[in-house]
Amino acid sequence: MNFMASKQPENSLLGPESDSQRTLYPYVTGTSVVALKYKDGILMAADMGGSYGSTLRYKNVERMKAIGKHSLLGASGEISDFQEILRYLDELILYDNMWDDGNSLGPKEVHNYLTRVMYNRRNKFNPLWNSLVLGGIKNGQKYLGTVSMIGVNFEDNHVATGFGNHLARPILRQEWHENLSFEDGVRLLEKCMRVLLYRDRSAINKLQIAKITEEGMTISQPYSLKTYWEFSAFENPTQGAVGSW
């Protein structure tokens, strides 16, 4: 009897078993997160979709979570990796609380921790496939930062992930200013989310807006944005370019 000999991979530096443990591509993903600083703290928006490739598999995914007393984490990318990150942060906050010393980790510290985690996973060629947005306020100091799956991080007055960088950041650059009121901040975020809804294939019309201030974090009930599809440009999209789509 003749059995097919198992094929050896060309580069067998580590062997096939360890390679099957590494992330190759994401499976269930969330799309853009958009966030901005306003008068009293941070406002962040994300829709509730969990896509499985081109299928809209999950429609009730909360992609923003409170971290400790002072921070709010939003994530796009692989949902299971986001859940793993939440487990890491649970432990981090737990140990911080167990010191019981009156001090608590602020958003800057949590952002730094996340950056280190993402970078170290990238170094091991096994990344957490997320783009994270970390916002918060502690002792009157507002903080808003972001970190990518390969560890690139920075802070700014407004941030976005994925398509948000292309579609929302330009709007925010034009219209954001210091000391936005809550209503103005929400209006600005909704404007960004509406554009994303029109133009991002993986966006869904069911979003939440989260707010974090000195008082704490609140997250809105899921709601949908009013959309208008009767624009003349939508009616006859190829008018200016016959044969196009």
Added chain:
Amino acid sequence: MPKQQANWSPYDNNGGSCVAVAGADYCVIAADTRMSTGYIILTRDYSKICKLADKCVMASSGFQADVKALQKHLAARHLIYQHQHSKQMSCPAMAQLLSNTLYYKRFFPYYSFNVLGGLDNEGKGCVFTYDAVGSYEKVGYSSQGSGSTLIMPFLDNQLKSPSPLLLPVQDAVTPLAEAEAVDLVKTVFASASERDIYTGDKLEIVVINADGIRREYMDLRKD
């Protein structure tokens, strides 16, 4: 099923340019504050300059996550040095440490293009320039990063660098005054911003001299 290849890269280029110019009793280190990825600008206000020791400042461009890790690593090593030697590291000492740190990761490099600037133990300006894996050289001036191809020839022309092949070895430290050197750096970045899409937004200039460290900013083109 054939073995899958990774479809992500552990590296990215976040762009930007860095320059350093050494003078008789000062050193000017400058970098733009734009951070980009591909054709997107991530932020217009990110500092590429890091103070490693009292008289030693590093400017780095390239992959930001690696740059940050490198800066943290060097800062930690400097702290240990201070505990062990009760003094600050000199610029030439830090220069060697940076080279060794970069070469340590020769086979998975820090994608970081650095210029180190500061004062040596005699108070004279010194600039060290590096590649991503640690080969370095003491020079009178240097530029690294996305705009370096535009900046370096201009510096060569204005600072009239003597050939390193001449004997006796001539010092490339510029005879220019501090204010003139700062002006030159501003000109250089204004020009680079015109043609290099990754350079712009704002220029951060750090000047080290006997009085200490001073910081200055200048607006650059935002397009």
